[in-house]
Amino acid sequence: MMKKGFDPQKYIEEQSKFILERVHNYDKLYLEFGGKLIGDKHAKRVLPGFDEDAKIKLLAKLKDDAEIIICVHAGDIEKNKIRGDYGITYDMDVLRQIDELRGYGLIVNSVVITRYNGQPSTKLFINKLERRDIRVYKHSAIEGYPSNIDKIVSEEGYGKNEYITTTKPIVVVTAPGPGSGKLATCLNQLYHEHRHGRAAGYSKFETFPVWNVPLKHPLNIAYEAATVDLKDVNMMDYFHFEKYGQVAVNYNRDLEMFPVIRRIIEKITGKESVYQSPTDMGVNRVGFGITDDEVIREASKQEIIRRCFATECDFKKGIIDEEILSRMMLIMEELELKKEDRRTVGPARKYSERLREHAGSNDVPAVIAFELPDGRIITGRSSSLMDSCSAAILNSIKKLANIGDEIYLLSPVIIETIQNLKRRDLHSRITALNANEILIALSIGAVTNPTAQLAIEKLSELKGVQAHSTVMLNKDDEQILRKLGIDVTSDPVYPSENLYYV
Known part of the structure; x- marks a missing residue:
């Protein structure tokens, strides 16, 4: 914490x-x-x-x-x-x-x-x-x-x-x-x-x-990172110094x-x-x-790394130009920061790499890693049943509720029924359940399943969790994570070669 x-x-x-x-x-x-x-x-x-x-x-x-x-x-x-x-x-x-x-x-x-x-x-x-x-x-x-x-x-x-x-x-x-x-x-x-x-x-x-x-305090540099698209630069207020020293x-x-x-x-x-x-x-x-300067410094450095990932993703999507990206990289270098200084980055990338090697593919498997309040790292990967966000949320609340990995929170029959609805009636090409669909299904299941109820009560403990994804998330999953209070970053990688269904 x-x-x-x-x-x-x-x-x-x-x-x-x-x-x-x-x-x-x-x-x-x-x-x-x-x-x-x-x-x-x-x-x-x-x-x-x-x-x-x-x-x-x-x-x-x-x-x-x-x-x-x-x-x-x-x-x-x-x-x-x-x-x-x-x-x-x-x-x-x-x-x-x-x-x-x-x-x-x-x-x-x-x-x-x-x-x-x-x-x-x-x-x-x-x-x-x-x-x-x-x-x-x-x-x-x-x-x-x-x-x-x-x-x-x-x-x-x-x-x-x-x-x-x-x-x-x-x-x-x-x-x-x-x-x-x-x-x-x-x-x-x-x-x-x-x-x-x-x-x-x-x-x-x-x-x-x-x-x-101070001008070069990470707290103030984090502001430059947050406004990198506006090209804001912190400076000493020379009017103030001239008047008051x-x-x-x-x-x-x-x-x-x-x-x-x-x-x-x-x-x-x-x-x-x-x-x-x-x-x-x-x-x-x-x-x-401010009561603890060291805590503020570390938090500000983490925010700069988070902003760096966001800037890289915006560049990949064509939202910003290369000049803004270069400016962000200079800010990272100024404080000698590496993206791997974010604790969830390494575990997510390593798990994704293991999956890629096992599959013998050049595609980047979608993996997301959560850092829980007690420091534990929990991962989730995309599958035919659900996307990586859904898996990570379920895995995390099971850990927080001390529920064994072998216990299902959702019956495979329920997941299959929802997938059939998406495929047959809603004509969706993506049938894996997203985070919103998983949480709705879990809420319904909790009415008759005490274990699911125990898990869903732990959702509030995800507030403040740090997360990193090996691929860029869709807007629906980003919004769900944001509503849960989870701060997520993503590598600038598209989850598939599809131009529309991403």
Whole structure:
């Protein structure tokens, strides 16, 4: 079991206190939330002990004073951009976030469509929102943004975009992912607030990079690995050092944009900006929650390896270009990391190689290895009955429940009946049961089989398990493993030569 290196309660207390101190300087504070507001799995992995829903729980503490605006870029809707950790499009993630936020008792003010130009798919999404009584605002791109400040801060710039009516002193601006227009929305609101004679301010809540952790700390390098497709690079905040003589870490996009943001704020308010650096603009206190630096370092290195596998798979699928892959390999070399440093990689590959030699084939047999909380490695392989994920899940929960290998959790007759259904009635070419089908069959069997019930009760203990597959998994299995809380990586190998049935 991985040791904890982070105190989530201390973090929430420190963070909420700091936000409230910032709010007291204004009638209204627009707080740009970077990263994931709900389900921040990257933070959970690199900061063992971090609550992946810490940000939303923090906001729940402030719910009497806060409301939320969700931004989404029209271009991302048109491209059906996918949020990787959930496997859903950005427009669907907006709906998911609204449901989650309401579940915490938080007020969702509206959805803002940024850089809107009448795109067809976006129009349909707007209709869907409005017919569910969700307010929608449409902001168009501003010509010359962000360099033409005179035009931006004018009736032809922010003045053309709609003002979002808000009532709370804290307005959180969030989005499904980067590039959604959160900053532009905040500054647009500042423009309109000051035109109405209200003192409004802007701050940024960005968890990574951690400003008070060294530049080359694995925790900050893990952020570069997570954003390798965005080409983010951590840098020393030279504005902060020049003003205060204090070393702080930020990243290239914020440093590049800071002079422009400061000039825009000064032009809006007619006063010198209170912020002297990008670090000044932030309200990030995550570094103060770290309790064991060595634990954080090791967890961050493991996350970098995980990101390396994900990048290789994306390259194999044609999603990213070679430049991004090369950048990831440089990050691995910088910390002298090897993919085999992930404990599940070796056992999965060795078992797959034994199967390949036995079969006398050049194909890579699908094998997945799980590292259980107590350190045991459990493997599963694909067969004519079930895929490797299904086998590994069944093998693991049997071990956790101390059920002998020779005991069947599922009758072969049940598996054969499901396969016949898939083959005969559903006309599927792939009849081996996937993880979802196996778990449904196991749940049904548990009604009359006490042994199956004993095993299924152990599923919750798979949360936090590390896994590695010798082939790339299909989306259904990836989603099941994710829902079980299993962190899986894959070698960049297709499971078969089929172009569609993969």
